[in-house]
Amino acid sequence: MFLNAELCHEVEQFLYMEAALLDEHRYTEWFELFTEDCHYWMPVRQTRLARQEDAEFSQQGEIAFFDEGRAELEKRVRKLESPYAWGQSPAPRTRHMCTNVRIAEVHDDEITVNCNFLFYRCSLEVEEDYFVGRREDVLRKVDQGFRIARRTILLDQTVITAKNMNHFF
Amino acid sequence: MASAATERASTTFRSSIDHENGLVDRAIFSDQAIYKAELEQIFSRAWLFMCHESQIPNAGDFFQTYMGEEKVIVVRSRDRSVEVMLNACRHRGATVCRAHSGNTPNFICAYHGWTYDLSGNLIGVPGMNELYERKLDRSEWGLKKAAKVSSYRGFIFATLDESAPSLEVFLGNAGRYMIDNLANYGEIEVIPGIIRHRLRANWKLAMENDQDYYHVGITHASALDAWGVARTTVNKNYWDDNVGDLVLGEFGHVQDTIPGHFHANIFPHMCIFTDLLQAVVVRHPKGPAEVEQWYFSFVDKNASEVQKREVIRRNISRLGPTGMIEQDDGENWEFCTEGAASSAMRDVPFNYQMGIGKGEMDDGSAVGFPLLRGGPRTTEEYARWQLRCWAEWMDAESWPALLEKHSNPAVI
Numbered sequence: 001m002f003l004n005a006e007l008c009h010e011v012e013q014f015l016y017m018e019a020a021l022l023d024e025h026r027y028t029e030w031f032e033l034f035t036e037d038c039h040y041w042m043p044v045r046q047t048r049l050a051r052q053e054d055a056e057f058s059q060q061g062e063i064a065f066f067d068e069g070r071a072e073l074e075k076r077v078r079k080l081e082s083p084y085a086w087g088q089s090p091a092p093r094t095r096h097m098c099t100n101v102r103i104a105e106v107h108d109d110e111i112t113v114n115c116n117f118l119f120y121r122c123s124l125e126v127e128e129d130y131f132v133g134r135r136e137d138v139l140r141k142v143d144q145g146f147r148i149a150r151r152t153i154l155l156d157q158t159v160i161t162a163k164n165m166n167h168f169f
Numbered sequence: 170m171a172s173a174a175t176e177r178a179s180t181t182f183r184s185s186i187d188h189e190n191g192l193v194d195r196a197i198f199s200d201q202a203i204y205k206a207e208l209e210q211i212f213s214r215a216w217l218f219m220c221h222e223s224q225i226p227n228a229g230d231f232f233q234t235y236m237g238e239e240k241v242i243v244v245r246s247r248d249r250s251v252e253v254m255l256n257a258c259r260h261r262g263a264t265v266c267r268a269h270s271g272n273t274p275n276f277i278c279a280y281h282g283w284t285y286d287l288s289g290n291l292i293g294v295p296g297m298n299e300l301y302e303r304k305l306d307r308s309e310w311g312l313k314k315a316a317k318v319s320s321y322r323g324f325i326f327a328t329l330d331e332s333a334p335s336l337e338v339f340l341g342n343a344g345r346y347m348i349d350n351l352a353n354y355g356e357i358e359v360i361p362g363i364i365r366h367r368l369r370a371n372w373k374l375a376m377e378n379d380q381d382y383y384h385v386g387i388t389h390a391s392a393l394d395a396w397g398v399a400r401t402t403v404n405k406n407y408w409d410d411n412v413g414d415l416v417l418g419e420f421g422h423v424q425d426t427i428p429g430h431f432h433a434n435i436f437p438h439m440c441i442f443t444d445l446l447q448a449v450v451v452r453h454p455k456g457p458a459e460v461e462q463w464y465f466s467f468v469d470k471n472a473s474e475v476q477k478r479e480v481i482r483r484n485i486s487r488l489g490p491t492g493m494i495e496q497d498d499g500e501n502w503e504f505c506t507e508g509a510a511s512s513a514m515r516d517v518p519f520n521y522q523m524g525i526g527k528g529e530m531d532d533g534s535a536v537g538f539p540l541l542r543g544g545p546r547t548t549e550e551y552a553r554w555q556l557r558c559w560a561e562w563m564d565a566e567s568w569p570a571l572l573e574k575h576s577n578p579a580v581i
Contacts, residue, residue, distance in 0.1 A: 044362035063362025084390035165498040
């Protein structure tokens with residue numbers, strides 16, 4: 001596999017643009033970045049003994065925080081955009097940051113990209129939450145750029161300390 | 170200087186709960202002294218749900234949980250029995266188990282290496298010969314155990330109180346009915362993936378929300394919108410057309426019976442969702458203004474893959490910090506907890522007056538436990554009953570005293 005600097009740059013710019021859509025609360029536009037067959041998944045993590053670390057995460061088909069196809073994702077977008085979404089009224093200030101972007105694999109029109117993320121949320125006066133973890137994305141090349149075919153979100157917390165996770169990662 | 174609430178804590182909790190007039194002292198949701206008393210009077214006495222048998226099928230399987238703020242390990246021992254032991258080395262108190270769940274041949278303290286077997290027996294002490302000159306009697310220094318462990322239809326419970334009555338008595342017919350609603354789905358097992366989540370809220374506010382139909386149309390309006398549920402189906406933003414039976418159980422267990430949405434609470438901290446969902450939520454207290462919620466999802470192990478997917482989909486879409494329903498609940502409980510701590514309104518009670526005197530109490534001879542029949546489903550009767558029972562737990566000097574003095578739901 002030959003990775004060129006141009007592809008790395010395009011992928012990074014795509015991820016930054018996507019993060020900006022979330023931070024600007026443009027959820028419908030963000031949702032349009034997903035493919036028809038997309039899968040958006042955040043498994044549940046547990047603290048395990050060192051010798052059982054391979055069993056940290058729940059598996060596909062088990063319980064997850066998010067296990068969404070396009071239809072489920074769309075409902076979550078509609079909820080965030082509802083005038084009755086009290087958690088968005090007023091909207092928290094959010095900052096999605098992704099770093100350590102690495103292209104893991106290029107296969108035909110699909111690019112597997114790993115990154116670390118830090119998602120900061122500040123609500124009302126002094127309510128602050130930090131969500132930190134790792135993401136594995138499969139991007140699909142289309143005429144206008146990329147679409148997200150798969151997103152796997154691996155949080156570092158095993159006990160969530162935020163009052164909710166009603167935003168996207 | 171002692172606060173008014175602390176002074177009340179030293180007298181009687183019955184005075185904090187005016188059941189007849191629907192008035193509740195807000196201090197019970199915020200006061201540190203009252204919280205400390207709850208750990209002693211409720212969480213150190215009650216039978217508490219630990220985990221389900223399906224989570225620890227094999228010898229050496231363990232699941233770590235809490236009894237109040239006490240860390241405990243639930244273990245399947247070599248003889249297949251279930252042990253519930255305090256996760257604290259008898260030497261200096263450090264934890265001997267550092268994982269949520271797993272499988273292990275024994276438990277080793279990372280500080281000095283004291284080692285315990287699956288039944289909590291102390292089997293290894295570094296320096297036994299040279300440092301202790303073999304004078305340490307290992308049989309006296311095993312892990313401390315829960316006073317009693319028992320199981321009902323696969324649901325393992327434990328209590329720290331030697332004088333507690335049997336689990337059957339604690340649950341009563343009403344409590345057993347609530348568990349039956351979940352157990353009757355078949356040969357049920359816990360689906361891997363226990364969601365754990367902390368909120369800055371008092372544990373009782375989470376408890377009383379389970380049967381609160383008043384908030385659904387308002388709090389969850391955005392979820393209803395997203396799902397395309399016409400808001401008119403929840404009438405004037407709340408359900409007011411449901412008339413039916415409320416289960417008011419001994420010691421504070423309650424359940425609604427709205428077809429499609431069963432919400433039960435085994436006092437103090439086990440919530441059971443059935444009919445639409447198949448889940449148990451446990452609320453571990455972490456202070457007067459903090460609670461850790463654990464979500465267990467259940468499915469019949471003989472269900473088809475399609476049925477299993479559907480159970481998982483329903484649970485994921487509604488429950489936990491990402492659930493489209495529960496995202497919004499946490500927000501409310503945190504603000505209520507803040508409001509409960511107001512010193513300017515210390516003497517201003519919370520209002521629990523909805524539905525007082527509605528419905529007729531039936532002694533339940535037909536079903537085996539008392540029911541409040543014919544009242545509105547959107548009512549605060551559930552919460553009034555839970556808090557009346559809470560006060561009885563708090564005022565009772567012992568389990569025998571609670572057994573003798575607790576209210577009988579059939580004669581309220």
